[in-house]
Amino acid sequence: MRELLQLFGTFFSIGALTFGGGYAMLPMLRREVVQKHGWATEEELLDYFAIGQCTPGVIAVNTATFVGYRQRGVAGGIVATAGVVAPSFIIITLIAMLLQNFMDIAWVQNAFAGVRVAVSALIVMSVWQLARKNVKSPLQIALAVVAFALVAVLGASPVYVVIGCVLLGLILDRAGVKA
Numbered sequence: 001m002r003e004l005l006q007l008f009g010t011f012f013s014i015g016a017l018t019f020g021g022g023y024a025m026l027p028m029l030r031r032e033v034v035q036k037h038g039w040a041t042e043e044e045l046l047d048y049f050a051i052g053q054c055t056p057g058v059i060a061v062n063t064a065t066f067v068g069y070r071q072r073g074v075a076g077g078i079v080a081t082a083g084v085v086a087p088s089f090i091i092i093t094l095i096a097m098l099l100q101n102f103m104d105i106a107w108v109q110n111a112f113a114g115v116r117v118a119v120s121a122l123i124v125m126s127v128w129q130l131a132r133k134n135v136k137s138p139l140q141i142a143l144a145v146v147a148f149a150l151v152a153v154l155g156a157s158p159v160y161v162v163i164g165c166v167l168l169g170l171i172l173d174r175a176g177v178k179a
Helices: 002-017 022-036 042-054 059-102 106-134 138-153 158-174
Strands: none
Touching (some): 002 059, 022 042, 022 059, 042 059, 042 106, 042 158
16 A cells, blocks of 8 residues: 555656656656656666557556556556646646636746746756667667657657657567667
8 A cells, every 4th residue: 555655646746746748757757766766767667658659648647557557556557647647637627717817917928938948948858868878879879860850850650650660670680680
């Protein structure tokens, strides 16, 4: 029961203290799940994130479900998911009730603009840290550049790009090439 409460509390704080969706949660997920609790390694968290992006639903919720399930089975998955979703549910309900009255105020609009800038910086930092730790060989660098170009420049679906990279990794493994 203690570990279930810990899962709920950890994911509740992640859900409550991060803004901007799954990518913005990555630094906090990394700190809590990998560094603080040791529930996953850096590589496992990256795998959960990749799978979470390819499966239906919100990336952060999917990642919380994977981590919770790994720790305590179905109950852990449910508790971690409830923890990460609860703050958003509470906040969105409150905002929906109050925002219409305040959205025309300039400082509210400026505050939201500031949050967007901060979230963008968090996402860039997360991508940089992940790339630095996981993209090492010239082949990996080339694949990362091509994957980025496909998604950012050509507008390809990240799901198809991830699936394509998985298939390419399997083909390279079969051919004996180390990525």
